[in-house]
Amino acid sequence: MNQSFESSSTGSGIDTAKVAALADEPLDWRFKALPPAAWGLTVREYLATGPTLADFGTPLLTLDAGALGHNVRTMADWCAKAGVALTPHGKTTMAPALWQAQLAAGSHGITLANLPQVRVARAFGVDRILLANSLLDPAGLAWIAAELAADPSFAFVCWVDSVESVQLMDQALRAAGVQQQVEVLIELGGPGGRTGARGEQTAMAIAFEVLASTRLNLVGVGGYEGALAHDATPAALGSVRHYLRELAGLHEQLEAASLYGTGEPIVTAGGSAYFDLVTEELAPLATEVPGTKVILRSGAYVAHDDGFYRGISPLARGAGAAGVGDQDTASPLRPALHGWARVVSHPEPQLSLLDAGRRDLPFDDGLPEPQLVRTPEGARSLAGSGAHISALNDQHAFLRGAGEHAPVGAVLRLGISHPCTAFDKWTMIPVLDDADSPDPRVVDLVRTFF
Template sequence: MGNGIDDRAVDAQRTERLDWRFKAIPATAHGMTAEEYLGGRPPLDEFGTPLLTLDASALDHNVRLMADWTERAGVRLAPHGKTTMAPALWRRQLDAGAWGVTLANLPQLRVARAFGVRRLLLANALVDPAGLAWIGGQLDTDPDFTFISWVDSVRTAELMDEALRAARVQRAVHVCVELGGPHGRTGARDEETALAVAEAVRKAPSLRLAGLGGYEGALAHDATDEGRAAVDAYLRRLADLHGRLPYETDEPIVTAGGSSYFDQVAEVLSGLDGCEVVLRSGAYIVHDDGFYRQISPFARGADGERFRSAMHGWGRVVSRPEPALALLDTGKRDLPFDEGMPEPQLVCGAGPKAVSGARVTAMNDQHTFLEGGEVAVGDIVRLGLSHPCTAIDKWTLIPVVDDADAERPVVVDLIRTWF
C-alpha cells in the first residue's frame, strides 16, 4: 500500500468470474476469470454491441501528462474518483503521484475504503449521523487513514459535532470551510459567513479546521472571456479568505480545480503561503470528444501536448428505414448524451473507414438516430463521446483496447467500476 491503495484488493478484481452480470462481456467468456479471458488476447470484434471501450495508450498518456503538469505547476492532485469509480484507474493515478482521491458522497467513500484508499477528500458536506459514525470508526481503527470533508454553515458544523460525539469517535474529523459563489452549488456565499463557520468548527471538540475548499466550475461553463473572468474573481476570493482562516493543522490545504479551469486555479493559488494547493480534476484521465475537448486548458493552449479521448462507443446498424436514416443498437442506457450527442467517427464493415457526412440527431433508450453517411445494416459505427462522468456509470465492466484506431483492436484489460 505504498501508493495509498490496497494493491491486493485491486488485483483481486481480475479473479472475478465473468458472466451475464456484465453486459459488455460475450457469452464465450462466461465462467472464466477476467485474467484467464485476457490471457487469450481477445479481439474486440468478439464483443457484441452496444459497447463502451477505453483506450490503453490514451489513458497512460493522460495520466502522465497531468502528473507532469501538476509537478511543474507546484500543486497536488487528488483526482475526483467519482468520474470513473474504478479502483484500478485510481491506482494508476496514485502510482503517478496523486496526493489522494476525491469523492462526492458516502457510498463512494465506502467503495474507496473497501479498496484501502488511505487519503480521501470528500468534496461535500457529511451530516448523516450513521455515515459520520462509520467514517469515525474508519479513523479510529486505522491510524494511517486521512479524511477531510467540507462544511459551509454553522449548522453543518454543529450537526457533525453532535453526531461524532454521540458515536464516541476518538479522532477529530478534519474539515475545510467551503466558499461558494452566486448561483453556484454548495458553499458559504460570503466571507463573513465562511469566517463564522470556521469559528463554529473551532468550538466543536470533534472537528479540526484543516483547509479551505471550493469549486470554480459551478460558476462558468465555457472558455469565454466572461466565463474565465468569473473563475478568476472567485479564485481571488478564495486566496484572500485563506489568509483570514484560523487553521488548526500545520499543513492546511486549499482545494479547487475541476477539469476545465485547473490552469487558472494553479495560476491564482499556487503562490499562497503556508498551505498545499490541491486540484480535484477527475475527467482528464478519460477526457472526451466533446465538452472537455473544447474547454480543457490544454485544448485552449496554442502549443504543447493535449489530452486524448480514451473512450469510444460502438453501435451496430440494425435498421435503414429511410434513405438518409440509420438506427444503431445503442442508446441513452449505454452512452452519454447530457453534454452533446455522440460523434460518428468510423464505420467498421469490410474494414474501418472514416464516416463522412453523418451526424447523430437523437437518442432513445436503446437506439441512436444516425442521419447521412454510407452505412449498411450490420455495420458497426465507432462514436466519439462527450462527458466521461455519464458514460462510465452505465457500465460495470469496461473493455480496454490496445488501440481503438487499429484495424482489429485487441482487448488488453477489463476495468471494473463500482457505481
C-alpha cells in the same frame, strides 16, 4: 492519533493486492459488455485467450490503453511542473484500477463525492480521501470515525458550508461517542453556483463555529469553480478567476486570524475545465502562506472526451499556467473512451437507427460523435460526411446524414462527451490496445463500482 490529510503516510495509497485480485473475478451474464465466450472464466483467464474487439457485441463502451496512459502521465507532469498536488476525482471512473494508476503516477489521494463512493475506496484500501461534499449523515459520520480510529494511516477530510452543518456534525459525532477530531474544509461558493458558503462573512462565522467544536478540526478551504461557468469565453474565465481570488483571500484571512487547527492548511479547487486558472491564482499561496498545500481535484482528464472537455480543457485550448513554462510544451489530452454501436435499421434515406442509447452512452453534455464505420470490407472514416447523432432514446441512437456509408449491420465507432456519465453505465469496460487499429486487441477489463 490519526495523521492529518496533509501529512498522512505516503506509499501506494491503495491496497494493490485487492486491486490485483479483480483479475480473479468470475465473468458471467452480469457484465453486459462481455460475450458468452467469457462466461465461466475469470478476467485473467479470459484475457489469456487473446480476445479482440470483433469478439464483442454491441452496444459497447471501450477504453484505449495508450490514451489512458498518456493522459495519466500528462496530468501528473503538468501538476508537478505547476507546483500543485493532484487528488483526482474518483467519481469519474469509480474504477480502483484506474485510481491505482493515478496514485502510482504521483497523485496525492483520491477525491470522492458521497459516502457510498468513500466506502468503495476504503474497501480497496485508499488511505487519503477528500470528500468534496458535506457529510451530515449521523450513521455515516460514525462509520468514518470508526475507520479513522481503526486505521492510523487513513486520512480523511470533508466540507462544511454553514454553521448548521458544523453543529449537526458535532452533535452526531458526540452522540456516537467519538473522541477524535474529523478534519473539515470550509467550502466557499459563488452566486448562482452550487453548495458553498456565500461570502466571506458567512465563511468566517463557520470557522469560529468549527473552532468551538471539540470534534472538528479546520484544515483549509475548498470549492468548485466549474459550477460558475460552462465555457471559455472571456466573461466565463473572468468569473472563475474572480471566485478563485475570493477563495485565496478567505484562506489568507483564516491563516492571519490563526483559525486553522493542527496540520498544514489545504486550499483545493479545480475540475477538468479551468485547472490552469486554479493554478495561476492559488499556486502562489504555497509560498505566500508557508505550509499551504494547493490541491487540484480534476477527474475527467483520465479519459478526456470528444465533446465538452475536448473544447474546454486547458490543455486542449492551449492554455498554460504561471510558472509552468512554455504552454506549447504541454501535450494535449487524448480521448480514451469510445462507444460502438451497430446499424439495426435504415428506414429512411437519411436516417439510420443504432443499437446504443441512453442506457449505454452519455447524453447530458453533448451527444455521441460518429467517427468511423466498420464493415466486412474494412473501416472508413466518417469525417466530413455530415453524419451525426440527432437524438438518443433509451436503447437507440438516431444517426442522420450517413446514407450509404452506414448500411444495416455496419458497426460505428462513436466519440463521447462527458466521461463522468459514461463509466457509470458499464460494470466492466474492455481496454483496447489501440482503438485506431484495424483489429484492436482487448488487453484488459476495467471494473467499475457505482
